[in-house]
Amino acid sequence: MPEGILCNKTPVDTVEQLQALLADKSGKQYYEEMKLLDVDTPALWATIQKSLKSRLRTWLEICARCGMCADSCFFYLANDRDPTQVPSYKIQSTLGDMVRRKGKVDNAFMHYAMDTAWSRCTCCNRCGMYCPFGIDMGVMFSYLRGLLFSQGFVPWELKIGSGMHRIYRAQMDVTTDDWVETCGWMCEEYEEDWPGLEFPVDKPNADIIYTVNAREVKHYPEDLAEAAILFHLAGENWTVPSEGWEETSLAMFAGDWVGCKKQVESVYAAMERLKPKRMVVTECGHAYRATVIEGPYWAGLKTGQTPVESFHYVEWVAEALRTGKLKIDPAKRIKEPVTYQDSCNYIRNAGLRECAREIMSYIAEDFREMRPCGEHNFCCGGGGGLNGIGRYREQRNVGLKVKRDQILATGAKLVVSPCHNCWDAIRDLEEIYHIGIRWSFLKPLLLKMVIVPEHLRPEE
Amino acid sequence: MYEFVTGPLAWIAFSVFFFGLIWRFVWYIRGLNWQLDRVSYGHHTGYGVKGAARSIVSWLIPYGTHSWRFYSGFTLLVFVFHIGIIITPIFLLGHNLLLEERWGFRLPALPDPVADTLTVAMMIAALFIMLRRIALPEVRILTTFYDIALLLIVVTPFFTGFLAYHQIGDYSFWLIAHILSGEIMLIAVPLTKLSHALLFFLSRAQIGMDYGIKRGGMKSQGLPW
Amino acid sequence: MFKKILFATSASPVCDNAAKVAFDLELKWDARLIVFHVLGIPTHGFSPFVTDVRTGEREQVDPDYVDWVKEEMRNTYADLLKDTENVTLEAAVGVPHREILRKARDEDVDMIVMGAHTRPEDIGASRFRNVVGSTMQKVAKGARCPVVIISRPCTTCWxxxxxxxxxxxxxxxxxxxxxxxxxxxxxxxxxxxxxxxxxxxxxxxxxxxxxxxxxxxxxxxxxxxxxxxxxxxxxxxxxxxxxxxxxxxxxxxxxxxxxxxxxxxxxxxxxxxxxxxxxxxxxxxxxxxxxxxxxxxxxxxxxxxxxxx
The missing domain is CATH 3.40.50.620 (HUPs)
Structure with a gap:
């Protein structure tokens, strides 16, 4: 069978395809079909020739095989220094071999490449910092994911995820109506406690356009309310777009570059339409990476910049605290030891380390860094889509050990984690390893300690 | 034989070396693609240059990066090895006398004991690099015959040159072996991954620009390599 | 006074007392009763896994699983369902209090009935306590309609x-x-x-x-x-x-x-x-x-x- 009914080379573009995939529990049939999926080797080689340019070719070629990337990889450390977990080995035995064989690879090879690309690399890009030649294997794995996606060798959940983006321009089936309705609902629910609270949708020329993660809309709308309250307290002139509000990109995890382009273009269209001064993204790492760092390139914006200047939530919070828009009640600062999970996507890959430190200096009395930290921090263990792939649950759980030990070493029982994926990974590591920690986004912490200006307090 | 290896073969070797590297350079630069690489090379030049410079300089300084400091022993081997390879042949008295004889100019020369020390240290470093390849599982799994062959190609000119200069054994044999192996090395540089002699700088500059322009360079002091 | 009632249940014995009251209201007040169970707590980031509210286990949700949960609810309330005609059983995935509030808002119900956890002998009650306990608090706070919480047997009919x-x-x-x-x-x-x-x-x-x-x-x-x-x-x-x-x-x-x-x-x-x-x-x-x-x-x-x- 060259192509399966569920597992094939066609991306998901219709609701029917999506429903069929969703109905296949845990992707059982999908993975069965994958075992028989043919590799279109001429197409694969043609794609490689077209897109594998000097940067990646050089990386593959000049790798000195020195092994200096080994200890940079948390999977290598978590798996008792298994040599097959050395980043160089992982990329050379997959993408490297694929190129050396001029694309003439079989189904078994593609399975191996898929398992490696999604369960042994989270594209955290840490290895690239440790290679003397600057070979960034995270970038190469991301490229490999694209090749695998084009051939239909992609984990079931990510095929669905990229389809969601293609159909709904969101990672979940949240429609424009659902989204606008949720904004109204949250406003209604919280306006008694916060007099004057607004949730402006599609307000033109606002100072800030706020964009979110669809999971907040679908399951955790309090997060939206908290954001609204904090903007309200800070006196910001803000809005959300009715369309183009979704920042995340499972298509990026999947290697579906067409889907990625469609997704970010919806956000950029909202910027063009509403002409805000700047954009602020919710506490999500990969969303910021996708829409702000990588997105302009997918959309073909030559300057590599989003149409309006874009900020991660931590940048906004740091600024609000610095300028006094938000004031922290000194008595309510976090007294206990607390640590901060540096998300690869906005710390290492977007340079926001200092914002995080600045925030912690305002809200915590006993802030303890993980070691290593900042740009050198380890991935939480669930990045790159790994948290969400059932097939690789075991591998993911093993990988969490590195973060567990880092957190334990700080002695902190509270982990501030302004990234949805890190948040999940830390919750899961607590559920698996029971180390007695708590974890939180910034918004609920801030709401507990921020000073509410007199005129914004509810009348008793 | 001596005439051949110092005559036509030398011309060929040096031509391959220089033209090969020029071709590598052109090929690399031409192959950069702002959209595929997702780095807007043509914009934000200041950030790009700063990122590239930081990236190259940090890694040229011994123990200048987290990675160099993490693998402190191996870093020592790497720097001794590379300093030996680059400094010794260029500033060797014998080579410079030859240069003056043929081209009429010369570079300052290293005193003999220094040249000898560099050579021996480089060979010892090479030996340990080889042993490390075999001893450490995480490096062994990466090692191929190609890597070992390249190491031999690089070490042989130094080994034979050392023997020839100190007249250990048959001088003329070791001299010819030295010249020949040196030429093989020169030819190998652009054709194999020894091309990292040039590509190290290009690749480092590229990743430096990547971080400098796109991945945070505009919002931070630059990546602490 | 009660035309539409939402009975939010954890579909476990801790809600039995509340169930009796809810079904009784349906019967005596001739109200429409929606028996509503939120079956899985989703993650914040991307993941198809949910935590089953009753067992604490990780599950992947699909239509079959939801149907199975509804079947379980039907069995749990088989006795009570016998004399009723205006009851619908529904299940949803999400954070319990949020989905309960969403349902109450969508259906514009006149009252929400919930259980609370006071039966110490109930195995696992302490595990849900955190989830369900705070669910009650958050529903009570957010709901626009009255929320009735029943923790002990209610002997008198409304x-x-x-x-x-x-x-x-x-x-x-x-x-x-x-x-x-x-x-x-x-x-x-x-x-x-x-x-x-x-x-x-x-x-x-x-x-x-x-x-x-x-x-x-x-x-x-x-x-x-x-x-x-x-x-x-x-x-x-x-x-x-x-x-x-x-x-x-x-x-x-x-x-x-x-x-x-x-x-x-x-x-x-x-x-x-x-x-x-x-x-x-x-x-x-x-x-x-x-x-x-x-x-x-x-x-x-x-x-x-x-x-x-």
């Missing part, structure tokens, strides 16, 4: 309620609680006991009030109740007013006991929603945990007046 205690604190929210209680009392012809506790714990530390001061305060409150609240009853006679000093939840519980209350009605308008403190965080929680009769939390005016008439 139609036969004879004593309703309404705890008020003169806030806007407790005004809503009062109106709803009055409406219910009139409807079932019950005695309405209006009660206010002067919170002694709330006074500043070291500043002990004299008996005179307290009594003066009590008199003022009594005056306010008589002026502001009683006129709203429009002549309904079966009313008592009682003001006492003490810790509010203790005093309300005492009053309920003395009056042999069938239902306690109060407002829940605390702004503290920190989940860590949620379970025992407010007067409502304390009352719910200890009350022998159902407790209704009413915060908003939405369902307190009869709009159909």
């Amino acid at each position: 139609k036969l309620f004879s004593n309703i205690v309404v705890g008020i604190d003169l806030s806007k929210a407790s005004g809503a609680a009062f109106l709803w209680a009055a409406r219910l009392a009139r409807e079932v012809d019950a005695n309405l006991h209006i009660f206010h506790a002067v919170d002694l714990a709330g006074t500043e530390v070291g500043q002990i009030k004299s008996q005179e001061e307290i009594e003066a305060h009590i008199a003022t409150v009594r005056g306010k109740i008589e002026n502001l609240y009683l006129p709203q009853l429009k002549g309904y006679e079966k009313v008592t007013v009682m003001v006492r000093e003490g810790v509010p939840y203790v005093e309300i519980l005492k009053q309920a006991r003395e009056r042999q209350a069938d239902l306690i009605v109060m407002a829940h308008h605390t702004r503290e929603i920190d989940p860590e403190q949620a379970l025992l965080g407010s007067t409502v929680e304390q009352v719910v945990l200890r009350s022998a009769c159902p407790v209704a939390s009413v915060n908003r005016l939405d369902k307190t007046v009869d709009t159909s008439a």
